[in-house]
Amino acid sequence: METIEATFEVINELGLHARPVSRLVQTAARFKSEVQVEREGQVANGKSVMGVLMLCCPKGSTITVRATGPDAQAALEAIGELARQRFGDPR
């Protein structure tokens, strides 16, 4: 199975705190593909709130999202769109 990846910058003021992580995980969970989130060599399951929280991504950090599975492309696009919208945070 092919794995595709994309890199995003965390632009919301407070970084990936509980709420944006919840939205990220909820989005990832909509897809069949496996989703991984990596920051500075640390990898987390993109469908695990605790896992992604533990990456401790502040504003300005860069995350790499990898998707493996039948709907990998769609999953990456959905997550990319969410990242551009500050993961739903107002600022």
Place this chain on the structure above:
Amino acid sequence: MTDPSPSRRLHGSAAAPGVAVGRAYVVERRRVSVTRRHLEPPEVEPEVLRLRGAIGAARAQLQNIQKKLAPEASEHSLILDAHLLMLDDVLLVEQTERAIREEFINAEWALRRTVERIKELFDQADDDYFRERRSDVDFVGERVLRHLAGSPTEIARPRDLHGPIVLVAHELSPADTAALGRSEVIAFVTDVGSATSHTAIMARALSLPAVVGAGDATRTIANGDLLVVDGLRGVVTVQPTDFEAATATDRGERYIAFARQLRSNRDRPARTGDGVPIHLRANIELPAEAAVAIDHGAEGIGLYRTEFLYIDRREPPTEDEQYETFSRIVRTMAPKPVTLRTFDLGGDKFTTALRLPREMNPALGLRAVRLALREREVFRAQLRAMLRAASHGAVRIMIPMVTTVGELREARSELEIARQELHFRGVEVPEVPLGIMVETPAAVFVAEHLAAECAFFSVGTNDLMQYALAIDRGNEHVAHLARSLDPAILRALSAVIGAGRRAKIPVALCGAMAAELMALPVLLGLGFHELSVEPTAVPEIKEALGRLSYRDCEALVDRLWGLTTAAEVEDAVHQSVGALFSDLLAAGGATPVTETGTFLLPDL
């Protein structure tokens, strides 16, 4: 029935405004005790099912709580969302199931161990916010454990406690506070937590006063103790005297009245009883606080601390980023004026954006304007952002910790260069008044010369007291010696006012002293017409100003010059205005309102 022993006070962070009096209900949320049990092979799958059943029950319970939430508690609801996701988290569930299957251990033991491991990982985070998330993991884990153990999960109102109750806990989970419902609980007190913890956020969402981080509240407060929870000052009074309870009730009612009157009152200008107008402005740190300042009736921002933008990040903020932030504040406040202070970094303020050497004596080291004049590119980027923001309203720029006229001149020339740079980019900006913080003894001594070359002064009494009285505010052995009514401080303030008056420039005061009720008549009598305080202190100071007569204050100050000690000055002031302020002073003492700047932190 008055307790003959003196009442005790616990100090914490003022997490949600208001004052409440009620009986304590101390939540002894003892952790579920868990023992390890070895499983026989046929027991394994039923054990996994038991775990899933408990998770399902916990999920249903959280969803049920969420359903009952009032629509205005959306903050609450989002936190519960995160907890619901954690409940089904692969890390938690899979690791626990694997432990049951592979190690033949009971569900409780497997779950507790998984939770502890996850918490350890969060402990390693180098960021406070993420470190605090381990409490979320704990809340979720304990909730499932209680289902596994068959012990009651919700905090229930104790039968023998009647009337309004104050919930006292080590820490409260969002589900706990939601399950209680607001009719029964009138305030929260917790041992741990800060203004950004769940309890604080929830309390604000529910409009209940709260004091968090009160140390060993759960150990020193007994069930049924009468408590005064002063969420304006961060003080809990245990077993108050009848008088303390009554005045606190008054204070609470006055706060509610203030809150109700804000709309009608906030446009009423601050003035003394005899009609002298006083510019009462707000000190803020976060852009979101501008709205809070307006709600509390502040007549502009007297101090915006820009260093917040530099802290906890790798690179300094860009000009555009700062421009966005500044202009948001300026537009929110317009036409009311906003004083932007250039970054006061170094010293005690930790920064990662500018790599600074460790200093033996940071208060006397490379900080504020000194750092700005060394990091000129960073300084200029900030000045450009400030100049651009000035197009949106009335902006003043203020330089911190100036000690010499030379520094002021250099800062001014940087400001001119910044203006030129913008001009070359085709950006024209309005003239902006440049002023300084007077907060070093040197600046007081040469105030005359500084006043001749700048547009305004703002006295920072916190630093001025530290430098003038040679007292480290953070040193518990000497901190109590820092008294704002010290004759030395009065003379310093008088010298600054005099220099400003002769040069015909305005002199403001933006330190904590401006929010000290007993200092207020002295400041007026010295001739201050502009004060800047934390946003939430504005209504109270406005009220206090209205009770004072400017003329009487001048007469009072005339009498102070012959007094030789801080205690004598304090006595004289107390005799003069103590009765006027007795109700305002009674519940919390003359402690300035601190840490209230974080009241409306809008996020988790």
